[in-house]
Amino acid sequence: xxxxxxxxxxxxxxxxxxxxxxxxxxxxxxxxxxxxxxxxxxxxxxxxxxxxxxxxxxxxxxxxxxxxxxxxxxxxxxxxxxxxxxxxxxxxxxxxxxxxxxxxxxxxxxxxxxxxxxxxxxxxxxxxxxxxxxxxxxxxxxxxxxxxxxxxxxxxxxxxxxxxxxxxxxxxxxxxxxxxxxxxxxxxxxxxxxxxxxxxxxxxxxxxxxxxxxxxxxxxxxxxxxxxxxxxxxxxxxxxxxxxxxxxxxxxxxxxxxxxxxxxxxxxxxxxxxxxxxxxxxxxxxxxxxxxxxxxxxxxxxxxxxxxxxxxxxxxxxxxxxxxxxxxxxxxxxxxxxxxxxxxxxxxxxxxxxxxxxxxxxxxxxxx
Amino acid sequence: xxxxxxxxxxxxxxxxxxxxxxxxxxxxxxxxxxxxxxxxxxxxxxxxxxxxxxxxxxxxxxxxxxxxxxxxxxxxxxxxxxxxxxxxxxxxxxxxxxxxxxxxxxxxxxxxxxxxxxxxxxxxxxxxxxxxxxxxxxxxxxxxxxxxxxxxxxxxxxxxxxxxxxxxxxxxxxxxxxxxxxxxxxxxxxxxxxxxxxxxxxxxxxxxxxxxxxxxxxxxxxxxxxxxxxxxxxxxxxxxxxxxxxxxxxxxxxxxxxxxxxxxxxxxxxxxxxxxxxxxxxxxxxxxxxxxxxxxxxxxxxxxxxx
Amino acid sequence: xxxxxxxxxxxxxxxxxxxxxxxxxxxxxxxxxxxxxxxxxxxxxxxxxxxxxxxxxxxxxxxxxxxxxxxxxxxxxxxxxxxxxxxxxxxxxxxxxxxxxxxxxxxxxxxxxxxxxxxxxxxxxxxxxxxxxxxxxxxxxxxxxxxxxxxxxxxxxxxxxxxxxxxxxxxxxxxxxxxxxxxxxxxxxxxxxxxxxxxxxxxxxxxxxxxxxxxxxxxxxxxxxxxxxxxxxxxxxxxxxxxx
Numbered sequence: 021x022x023x024x025x026x027x028x029x030x031x032x033x034x035x036x037x038x039x040x041x042x043x044x045x046x047x048x049x050x051x052x053x054x055x056x057x058x059x060x061x062x063x064x065x066x067x068x069x070x071x072x073x074x075x076x077x078x079x080x081x082x083x084x085x086x087x088x089x090x091x092x093x094x095x096x097x098x099x100x101x102x103x104x105x106x107x108x109x110x111x112x113x114x115x116x117x118x119x120x121x122x123x124x125x126x127x128x129x130x131x132x133x134x135x136x137x138x139x140x141x142x143x144x145x146x147x148x149x150x151x152x153x154x155x156x157x158x159x160x161x162x163x164x165x166x167x168x169x170x171x172x173x174x175x176x177x178x179x180x181x182x183x184x185x186x187x188x189x190x191x192x193x194x195x196x197x198x199x200x201x202x203x204x205x206x207x208x209x210x211x212x213x214x215x216x217x218x219x220x221x222x223x224x225x226x227x228x229x230x231x232x233x234x235x236x237x238x239x240x241x242x243x244x245x246x247x248x249x250x251x252x253x254x255x256x257x258x259x260x261x262x263x264x265x266x267x268x269x270x271x272x273x274x275x276x277x278x279x280x281x282x283x284x285x286x287x288x289x290x291x292x293x294x295x296x297x298x299x300x301x302x303x304x305x306x307x308x309x310x311x312x313x314x315x316x317x318x319x320x321x322x323x324x325x326x327x328x329x330x331x332x333x334x335x336x337x338x339x340x341x342x343x344x345x346x347x348x349x350x351x352x353x354x355x356x357x358x359x360x361x362x363x364x365x366x367x368x369x370x371x372x373x374x375x376x377x378x379x380x381x382x383x384x385x386x387x388x
Numbered sequence: 389x390x391x392x393x394x395x396x397x398x399x400x401x402x403x404x405x406x407x408x409x410x411x412x413x414x415x416x417x418x419x420x421x422x423x424x425x426x427x428x429x430x431x432x433x434x435x436x437x438x439x440x441x442x443x444x445x446x447x448x449x450x451x452x453x454x455x456x457x458x459x460x461x462x463x464x465x466x467x468x469x470x471x472x473x474x475x476x477x478x479x480x481x482x483x484x485x486x487x488x489x490x491x492x493x494x495x496x497x498x499x500x501x502x503x504x505x506x507x508x509x510x511x512x513x514x515x516x517x518x519x520x521x522x523x524x525x526x527x528x529x530x531x532x533x534x535x536x537x538x539x540x541x542x543x544x545x546x547x548x549x550x551x552x553x554x555x556x557x558x559x560x561x562x563x564x565x566x567x568x569x570x571x572x573x574x575x576x577x578x579x580x581x582x583x584x585x586x587x588x589x590x591x592x593x594x595x596x597x598x599x600x601x602x603x604x605x606x607x608x609x610x611x612x613x614x615x616x617x618x619x620x621x622x623x624x625x626x627x628x629x630x631x632x633x634x635x636x637x638x639x640x641x642x643x644x645x646x647x648x649x650x651x652x653x654x655x656x657x658x659x660x661x662x663x664x665x666x667x668x669x670x671x672x673x674x675x676x677x678x679x680x681x682x683x684x685x686x687x688x689x690x691x692x693x694x695x
Numbered sequence: 696x697x698x699x700x701x702x703x704x705x706x707x708x709x710x711x712x713x714x715x716x717x718x719x720x721x722x723x724x725x726x727x728x729x730x731x732x733x734x735x736x737x738x739x740x741x742x743x744x745x746x747x748x749x750x751x752x753x754x755x756x757x758x759x760x761x762x763x764x765x766x767x768x769x770x771x772x773x774x775x776x777x778x779x780x781x782x783x784x785x786x787x788x789x790x791x792x793x794x795x796x797x798x799x800x801x802x803x804x805x806x807x808x809x810x811x812x813x814x815x816x817x818x819x820x821x822x823x824x825x826x827x828x829x830x831x832x833x834x835x836x837x838x839x840x841x842x843x844x845x846x847x848x849x850x851x852x853x854x855x856x857x858x859x860x861x862x863x864x865x866x867x868x869x870x871x872x873x874x875x876x877x878x879x880x881x882x883x884x885x886x887x888x889x890x891x892x893x894x895x896x897x898x899x900x901x902x903x904x905x906x907x908x909x910x911x912x913x914x915x916x917x918x919x920x921x922x923x924x925x926x927x928x929x930x931x932x933x934x935x936x937x938x939x
Contacts, residue, residue: 423864424835424836424862424863424864424865424867425834425835425862425863425864426834426835427864521736521737522736522737523735523736523737545862548861548862549736549781549858549861549890550736550890551734551735551736551738551890551935552735552890552892552928552931552932552935553735553931553932553935554735554736555890556932577861577862577863577864578891579865580893580928592864621876621897622873622876622877622879622880625873625876638865638866638869639869639872639873639897640893641893641896641897641926641927642896642897642915642916680865683865684865684866687864687865687866688866
């Protein structure tokens with residue numbers, strides 16, 4: 021035990037001596053959460069738009085007024101010709117043009133149906149998408165109001181089936197994602213690098229030729245990173261909770277348990293990588309390509325798994341991050357417990373056992 | 389009870405690193421493994437320190453088999469790999485304490501063993517190991533390898549890249565350690581260090597060329613060596629290489645070491661030849677052979693024997 | 696301007712904070728000379744050498760290498776010198792031919808010139824059957840010989856060799872020195888550091904650095920006379936020990 025303690029103390033020295041890495045490890049989650057929370061949101065405000073009004077009647081004027089009244093849009097230009105649309109986009113003055121067809125009011129009264137066109141500048145796809153969604157929803161809102169006074173419902177086309185939630189905050193979706201990425205980084209990449217560093221330095225030779233048992237070396241190397249990962253998880257959750265008022269609906273205990281499970285699965289992966297890499301560089305590349313990219317791309321953090329091609333959906337099942345994101349979203353946002361999440365929890369446990377089993381098989385008590 | 393190897397062979401893919409190596413190191417002996425980089429020294433060390441399994445042959449360290457008793461060996465030997473494997477971000481003291489703890493001992497417990505070496509680095513005990521000079525790193529690495537009072541000490545190229553002063557001091561330390569009854573196997577690429585060992589094995593291309601005391605290896609040198617010198621060293625070398633009586637000619641310090649094919653060869657013949665080639669300031673005298681002369685002769689014979 | 700000196704160093708110093716690594720050294724190296732630059736670990740050899748090859752700026756003093764000032768004309772200095780160190784020699788994962796082509800390219804040699812030099816070099820070293828092998832597969836001694844030839848590709852006036860023979864077997868080490876002699880005979884100036892004291896004897900003149908200063912500078916013969924000893928090894932031990 022004394023040997024083991026000495027070993028762990030040494031590991032902490034390594035970590036705290038390397039100030040730069042330490043700053044990155046603790047600064048990164050903060051910066052990422054704040055970045056995603058404030059800057060990279062799908063929300064829009066005060067977007068300039070133009071209107072091409074061919075009817076110029078009372079209904080179109082009311083719609084324009086409603087749009088102006090919202091905090092999302094500002095109608096800055098009125099154009100008279102379709103040809104102007106391209107010019108105005110090219111100048112980058114507006115993000116969208118709203119086009120009312122001829123006889124808008126008449127059509128709505130006579131045919132119960134009128135056409136409106138939303139043309140967006142898609143050079144920034146995300147903005148265009150949001151603008152589209154927001155405009156349609158305003159139109160829909162207007163239509164609903166209108167119909168309250170009507171027996172036969174009026175229809176303003178395009179109809180939208182999109183569901184809009186004005187309170188939707190994208191940061192709630194990002195907190196679980198970022199937590200997953202950071203924990204994967206600290207646990208898997210840092211451990212695999214720290215183990216291969218000893219191989220590169222040649223100190224692994226001395227450790228092997230010492231009474232330390234191989235499992236003591238591995239557990240000793242991994243131990244400090246459990247602490248680092250847990251403190252990172254706490255920082256991220258606190259930021260989400262205090263800065264962005266993210267709800268934690270479910271049980272704190274379950275949240276802690278699942279987080280530790282995920283950390284263990286990532287550590288097991290880190291150990292596995294270090295048993296097959298000889299240099300820090302290989303370990304780094306293997307972790308980045310083999311762990312980080314799938315964690316970011318295939319876990320459902322950024323791209324919804326349901327919209328992936330089938331082969332990728334299948335692959336996503338072997339990524340621990342996918343299960344962890346389901347678990348943590350369930351606990352944080354929906355407040356569900358083990359009675360719903362038992363399956364995902366079991367998957368994580370099975371993965372830990374498998375990865376550790378593989379590492380033990382691969383581990384060498386000698387150099388080759 | 390020191391170290392013993394029987395017919396050890398080891399290959400990596402297409403490269404044969406060790407070919408049928410057998411020798412014994414007596415208990416308490418300071419044994420040198422002398423050979424250039426790539427001769428197989430490090431592989432041999434790794435086989436003996438249980439880090440590698442040999443393809444063929446058996447070996448034992450302090451009476452324990454390197455394959456079956458590998459755990460026991462790991463508890464009782466000291467190993468200082470090449471490149472002084474230390475933690476560069478830990479201080480001198482932290483490095484020592486770390487290695488002490490993993491061997492279940494303390495710095496104080498075996499202080500008298502490392503005292504002499506440690507006092508030299510003690511003034512820097514709060515300095516990070518990465519900031520030490522080569523000589524200091526070497527001393528620290530030796531302290532770390534000694535901290536658990538090993539019966540057998542393996543030192544793989546402890547003096548490589550270290551200046552002559554530190555090298556000399558290092559060997560003086562080893563000599564003193566020997567009196568504390570520690571068996572030592574030391575490898576080096578510096579031939580002049582051979583004379584400091586009790587016995588040496590000359591190794592090249594994974595093969596042992598010779599095993600004996602340094603003195604006897606020198607005595608066995610088969611030819612007379614002449615120190616030759618003239619005003620133009622390079623031309624002298626080129627002319628002697630063309631000379632039909634030449635067996636070997638190598639630069640050796642300020643002289644060239646010349647040996648002749650002919651046993652009855654005299655220095656007069658050599659001087660005559662050089663004068664004929666218009667050399668000036670000619671000096672010729674008989675030289676005492678060194679381990680390096682023996683090594684070169686043996687290694688040449690070895691490669692001529694179809695290697 | 697035609698001078699007899701390949702390297703001219705006057706009161707050259709380099710400080711890192713409070714620490715003076717090189718302390719006002721002055722010496723000159725003649726054209727075609729083999730100059731041994733010795734010193735204990737940490738005596739400041741490497742720092743001094745870095746200033747001379749134009750990759751480190753002197754804190755004080757001047758140094759001229761091949762007629763160019765290392766402070767203001769470091770690019771011109773780099774073009775007229777060759778450099779080979781023990782730590783980095785050739786790319787292990789390229790073949791000998793590829794290494795030659797790469798380093799030839801760096802120094803702006805034309806393709807025909809590279810081809811010609813490659814053929815010549817492989818011929819001289821007798822590497823016909825190995826030219827397309829990875830450098831990794833060569834024994835260290837051979838690697839160093841190829842590296843030396845590569846450092847000479849662009850026909851530099853001065854070659855800097857930083858411990859070129861460390862760990863090399865005795866026979867190859869001597870072949871390496873034969874190559875050095877051959878180059879020096881052609882008029883190339885050789886500036887070399889080594890830990891082998893017998894190699895110090897091969898030099899025309901040697902300097903010994905102790906704690907940032909040059910404590911001795913002369914031909915090996917005169918140094919031995921001055922310190923009343925038989926070998927450069929003893930000269931070195933005497934000098935470095937006195938300081939401690």
